[in-house]
Amino acid sequence: MIPSATIYNPQSAKTLIDEVIERSNQNIYACYQCRRCASGCTVGEETGITPDVLIRLIITGNREEALDNALVWQCVSCYTCGTRCPNNIQSGRVTETLKKMSREEDVIPLNPNIAYFHDAFVQGCTRWGRVNEMEFMGYYELKNIGKHLVNFQFKKAYDEIVLQVRLGASMFKQKRLHLKLHTSRGRKEVKQFYKMALKKKATLKNDKKSGIGFRLD
Amino acid sequence: MEVAYYPGCSLHQSSQFYDLQTRRIFSELGVTLTEIDDWSCCGATSAGKFNDFLAVALPARNLGIAEQSGFKEMLIPCSGCYSSHLMSQTRLRSNKSLMDEINGELAFKVNNHLKLVNILELFLEAKDKGQFDSRIVKQLKGLKPACYYGCMTRFAYDVPVSDNVENPQGMETLLTMTGAEPRDWSYKTACCGASAAINDPDTAFNLMGKILKNAVKTGCNCIVTTCPMCQLNLDAYQEKFCNKAGIYERLPVYFITELIGISMGIPLSEMNADRHFIDVFGLVKELELV
Ligand code: SF4
Numbered sequence: 001m002i003p004s005a006t007i008y009n010p011q012s013a014k015t016l017i018d019e020v021i022e023r024s025n026q027n028i029y030a031c032y033q034c035r036r037c038a039s040g041c042t043v044g045e046e047t048g049i050t051p052d053v054l055i056r057l058i059i060t061g062n063r064e065e066a067l068d069n070a071l072v073w074q075c076v077s078c079y080t081c082g083t084r085c086p087n088n089i090q091s092g093r094v095t096e097t098l099k100k101m102s103r104e105e106d107v108i109p110l111n112p113n114i115a116y117f118h119d120a121f122v123q124g125c126t127r128w129g130r131v132n133e134m135e136f137m138g139y140y141e142l143k144n145i146g147k148h149l150v151n152f153q154f155k156k157a158y159d160e161i162v163l164q165v166r167l168g169a170s171m172f173k174q175k176r177l178h179l180k181l182h183t184s185r186g187r188k189e190v191k192q193f194y195k196m197a198l199k200k201k202a203t204l205k206n207d208k209k210s211g212i213g214f215r216l217d
Numbered sequence: 218m219e220v221a222y223y224p225g226c227s228l229h230q231s232s233q234f235y236d237l238q239t240r241r242i243f244s245e246l247g248v249t250l251t252e253i254d255d256w257s258c259c260g261a262t263s264a265g266k267f268n269d270f271l272a273v274a275l276p277a278r279n280l281g282i283a284e285q286s287g288f289k290e291m292l293i294p295c296s297g298c299y300s301s302h303l304m305s306q307t308r309l310r311s312n313k314s315l316m317d318e319i320n321g322e323l324a325f326k327v328n329n330h331l332k333l334v335n336i337l338e339l340f341l342e343a344k345d346k347g348q349f350d351s352r353i354v355k356q357l358k359g360l361k362p363a364c365y366y367g368c369m370t371r372f373a374y375d376v377p378v379s380d381n382v383e384n385p386q387g388m389e390t391l392l393t394m395t396g397a398e399p400r401d402w403s404y405k406t407a408c409c410g411a412s413a414a415i416n417d418p419d420t421a422f423n424l425m426g427k428i429l430k431n432a433v434k435t436g437c438n439c440i441v442t443t444c445p446m447c448q449l450n451l452d453a454y455q456e457k458f459c460n461k462a463g464i465y466e467r468l469p470v471y472f473i474t475e476l477i478g479i480s481m482g483i484p485l486s487e488m489n490a491d492r493h494f495i496d497v498f499g500l501v502k503e504l505e506l507v
C-alpha cells in the first residue's frame with residue numbers, strides 16, 4: 001500500500017520537518033520530487049513506498065504515515081538514494097531517523113524482526129566490546145521465535161528453528177562458526193557509551209511525552 | 218611500510234580466512250599490517266538505527282587507539298566497518314562538542330587526523346608504487362569475474378570516495394593486472410541486503426537473485442568482492458535464492474585477495490579457501506590456473 005501524501009497539515013508539518021532535519025542532518029526542504037532516489041532504491045519494489053514519497057509525507061506533516069510504513073523498516077541503508085539525489089539528500093539517513101523516532105513514539109514496528117535484530121546486535125557488541133556472531137544470533141532468534149510462540153504461531157516458530165539450525169549446521173561445516181568468546185579489554189568504555197546512549201534515548205522520549213519537543217544532547 | 222589494521226568482528230569470526238589472506242598478501246608485498254591493540258566493534262549499521270551518539274562513539278574509540286599508537290593510516294578491509302569509521306570521523310570533524318563528550322570517556326583520545334583506507338585503495342597504491350612488479354607469476358586467463366563492490370565502500374556519509382560512485386573501477390584495474398578479464402555488468406554497486414538476509418529474507422533473497430542473474434547473463438564465471446558481508450550472503454544463501462529466482466547456474470564468490478593470491482602463486486589451500494559454501498576450486502582447476 002502506498003500511503004497518501006496529499007493531506008497537508010501545516011502545524012504538524014513544521015514540528016515534524018524540524019525534527020527530521022535536525023536529527024538526520026539532511027535538508028529535505030531541497031527535495032523537488034524528481035524521483036531519482038526512487039528509481040535506484042534497493043527495496044523500492046518490495047516496499048511500494050520510495051524515498052521521495054517518504055519525504056513528501058514528512059513535508060506535508062503526515063506524521064503517522066511517515067513513522068509507520070514499510071520503507072522505514074525495510075530500508076537496507078545502502079545509501080544509493082543519496083548518491084543519486086541531485087540535491088544531496090541522504091534519504092537513508094532519513095529512514096534511520098524515522099526508525100528511531102517511531103520507536104520513541106511507541107509505534108509498533110511493521111517488521112518487528114528487524115527491530116529485534118538491531119537491538120540484539122547493539123546489546124551484544126556493547127556487552128563484550130566485540131560482537132560474537134553466535135551469541136547475538138542466539139539472542140535474536142530467542143526473541144524472534146518467542147514472538148511466534150507468544151502469538152501461538154507454532155508452525156512459524158518451528159520453521160524458523162529448522163531454518164536457523166540448517167544455516168548453523170552448514171556454517172559449522174564450512175568452519176565459519178567460532179565458539180571462542182571474543183571480547184575487548186576496554187569494554188568498560190563501550191559499556192559507558194551504551195549507558196550514555198540509553199540515557200539520551202530516555203531523555204528524548206520523556207521530552208516528547210511532556211510536550212517539550214525534542215532536544216539533541 | 219607500516220599501516221594500522223582494523224580487522225573487525227567478522228574477520229575474526231565467520232570470515233577469518235579473509236583476515237588470513239589479507240595479512241599474507243600484504244606482507245608478501247612488503248606492507249606490514251599491525252592490528253591495533255584492543256579494538257572494539259564499530260556498531261555496524263545497527264548502532265545508527267539504535268542511537269546516533271552510539272554510532273559515532275563506537276568507532277571513535279578505535280580511531281583514538283590507532284592515533285595514539287602513532288599511526289597515520291589505517292586499513293579496514295570490511296566495507297561495513299570502513300563505512301562506519303568514516304562516518305564517525307566526518308561527524309566528529311563537524312561537531313566539536315560531540316568530540317569533547319566522547320573524548321571525555323576515552324583513554325586514547327581522538328584528534329581526528331587518521332587516514333582511513335579500504336583494501337582496494339591500499340592494493341592500488343601498492344600497484345602504483347610497483348610493489349606488484351615481478352610478483353604476478355600466474356596470468357588468470359579465462360577468468361571472467363563480475364566485480365561486485367556492494368554499497369558500503371562508496372556511500373559513506375557525504376564523504377568523497379576515491380573511486381567513481383556509480384561505476385567504480387578499482388577491482389577491474391587490479392584484476393586486469395592479474396590477466397583476468399572482468400566483465401562490464403549492471404549490478405556492481407547494488408546492495409545484497411546485508412543483515413536483511415536474516416531479519417527480512419524475502420527482500421534480501423530477491424536482491425541477491427537479481428545480482429546473480431545479471432552476472433550470469435553478462436557471461437561472468439565468478440563473482441569477486443571485498444566485503445565479508447556480501448561474500449557471506451552471496452555464498453551461504455546462493456542455493457536458496459537461486460532456487461527462488463529460478464537460476465540454474467552457481468557462481469563461486471571469491472574475495473579479491475584469493476584471486477590476487479592465486480596470481481602471486483599462493484596455493485588456495487594455504488588461503489583456507491575451503492571455507493566457501495559454493496566450491497571455488499573447480500573453476501580455477503578447470504581453467505588450469507592452479
Ligand atoms: S532524488 Fe532527491 S530531490 Fe529527487 S525526489 Fe529523491 S530526495 Fe527528492
Ligand code: SF4
Pocket residue numbers: 040041042043044051074075076077078079080081082091092095
Ligand atoms: S538507503 Fe534505503 S531508501 Fe535509500 S536506496 Fe537504500 S534502501 Fe532505498
